[in-house]
Amino acid sequence: MPVYQFPAHLPAGVSAAAQTMPGVYLSPRTVSVEIAPPRTGTPVFLGVGGIERATCLDGRSDIEKTLAKATGLAAYAIRGFFANGGQRCYLLPARGDGAEGVGESDLAELEQLDDFDLVCAPDMAALLPPEQLARAHKRILKWCAQDGLRFAILDGPRTSDQLDNYRKSLARELRGEPSGVASFGAGYYPWLNVARSRPLSASAEAAGAGQVLVPPSGHVAGIYSRSDRNNGIWAAPANDVVVGVLALDGVGSGAGDPQAASAANFNGLRSFRKRGIRVWGARTLSDDPSLVYITARRLLQAVARRLEQVLAPVVFEPNSPLLWARVNRIVSTQLDALYRSGALAGATAEDAYFVRCDGDTNSPQARAQGQVVAEAGIAAVAPAEFISIDIRIGDNQLAVSQQVGG
Template sequence: MTTPLAPGVSVIEKSSGTHLITGVGTSTAAFVATGVDGDPQQLQSWNSFGAVYLDPKATTKVSAAVQEAVYGFFANGGTECWVVPDGTDTGGKAPDRLALLDVSIVAAPDLTTAVAYQTLVTHCATMRNRVMIVTLPDDTYTPSEPVAPVLGAGKNYAAVYYPYLKGPGSTGTSQTISPCGYIAGVWARVDAQRGVFKAPANEVLNGVTALTQTLSDTTLASFYGVGVNCLRVFPGTGPLVWGARTAAASSDSDNVYLNVRRLLCFLEESIRRATTWAVFEPNDDRLWASLRGTVGTFLTEQWRQGALMGQTPTQAFAITCDSTNNTPAIINAGQVVCDIAVAPVRPAEYVTFTVTQQNPATPATAG
């Protein structure tokens, strides 16, 4: 430390040596364009889509379904997406191209059957940092046809929506539109306004005038039972997203809620990317303490933002990275183990009020 030459206050910056975890993005979408080849295109606005695909001189064209999905994404709050040409009509080439992109939402507006989605859903489950939006366009679909088994083992990385939308879309002419792009925009909007931990439901779909199907409370319950999120219209409101469950909701109690699945994707990916500094470090108490501090600081911030339950951080998460789970055998194998347990917030799906009529002469009490 140098001695000041004159009286006064000096400020010296010094690194604390603490590694910080910065949360990864959660709202960049990828729209798979089946039957189209070429390089993935990154877009930041509807105008940028037009410059690439709607210009008369454009060499690559995408389907009307992809065009309307991208339009709906930006109309509902999305700020960045990719159009990923697949080259086939089954999602065959898309996984390799998607694996190279930093995205967290995947949609395929051209696909029309649950079976065709399986390859992309498997990709999301393999990557563990993104979720697939699945839409069911068949107006004759009934809840007696479970979708989850068709999607395969990765169904907890998929969310299914029904029915289709009606609106002017990008052309200004009334048409039937897949909801996947509009849903992706709602996810992005809720992430920006509240956070990825907030269920992206009870949200208005901008640019939608009606739905292809009107669902009653009874029908809604049947759909919910097989892991299908419904879109609904209530008196005095526009079409709303009325569900936030994964496709595994009917068979996997740990993966019922979409916002919990997406929060875990966010936490895992953020921690994974920000702790690569630990690779090849001496595997001892100092490393374990540093990992506990780094992860603990990050999770405490998530708890403060409302992503985790509990009145204190110790109720919200627990971190074990010491000699109890880093045994000599683990150390000799060149591994360091950090076990993390978190308590995510879950949505209030069912709000119940009990109303009791009281005698005017009796003081009212609730209970």
């Protein structure tokens, strides 16, 4: 992790002019400021009924007091998030067009937050028919793909027949969109049977006495958070026990069919004798072999967020070989830390990553436009091929983009 040096304040009673006075010498001092990496495994729950404004919940919050106000199934999903190892999340009130599930006002409010990397919307799966749910999910996926820094954990409808209709509708919705859009989300199925803690709302369905059926995204988001902390973001959030679940929604009668999850590119949840209920899959919604792994997509996102953070101090630096060398050093430090943590494939660091910021990447045309261009690549453990990262600094802005393959 890089340490940046900032000028220290002058000692009390010594003016800046004293530095130029004969016989007066000040020893330069610096203070070290360590930049903490961006937090991962932090979801925002969209469309939470019963709350009036964006709310952050963490270990210092009165979680139950807040959830007592929430309506629908979101409260169960959020409890599932914390039960499975989640530590921090955001709740956004339901403000979108009900027919669309997520409206412009919802997306605009998301833009105001930056301390999250996951998006969940459990109540949408309960409230919207398959066609409208697919349309809402497409909007979420496209929003996540805009800057490439967020990942959606999506719930399908409850029954296998509805899930099949959803699959066809989502395919139609994504037709014509870039193939990478579908890789910014993963779906999970079936729904979960949990203990009921309140009277059933209109969108909730009883699973038995004192029980209720809940979409799985909140519980799965907790597993993402737990896995990120314990194993690293490059480890698949799969084969982990789902805590706080009584049973999976029953197979048969069109509910919980495990084959339906696979047909829809969803990750199944399975119940194993003596091993409990576990997440049994780690794939995105994409059919592209190079974009199919959750680990590759989220690792890219974490790298991009980190590089944007640590390169921010150089945005106003003069464009010169000195700056190129500094960019090389900063980016190499980050990627080497990834390699040493086991996130990258390769017998040596040279096999695992590369960084280039020099006269070749910075053409005279790019320099004339005030841009500094760097290229980097990482060999993710999966899909076991190089992932390209493009870094552009200029016009007082910094942009990091990613592309799998090549």
